[in-house]
Amino acid sequence: METLTPNSFLPVIQLAITPVILLSGVGALMLTLTNRMGRIVDRTRILAGQIHAAPVGERAHIEDQIGIMWRRAKLMRIAVTFAGFSMLLSCVLVMAIFVDATAEPDFGFELVVIFVASIMCLIASLVAFLRDIFMSLWALRVEVERAEKL
Secondary structure, eight states, X not given: OOOOOGGXXXXXXXXXXXXXXXXXXXXXXXXHHHHHHHHHHHHHHHHHHHHHHSOHHHHHHHHHHHHHHHHHHHHHHHHHHHHHXXXXXXXXXXXXXXXXXXXXXXXXXXXXXHHHHHHHHHHHHHHHHHHHHHHHHHHHHHHHHHHHHO
């Protein structure tokens, strides 16, 4: 094993920058996702409170809206979960890069697998996020069409 000096870690630190940048980006996405989740939860609570006081003819519409909110909340849960896994894998990748720099066996393949897994989780999170956006626009269209009929 070679002697480790501060200068010998410079390339390792440079290599570890990519997953750290990925962490920053996914962290911003996570903030957006959790804010969106909070709004969905708040709106669902409002609708749930309105259903008891609503006239019989209005209840079916509110129940439909609650159903849409529930599906959206599940999509947000999936998106947040995958974004969290992406962040976790990025942290593991940073640690693995430093272990690889000091360990005798090379972890090249393992590093690639961890990075690809992190990116796949990010993609899954974004797909769920986009599905929620499309679902929210569909729900808005339903509301607009209903308002136009009244």
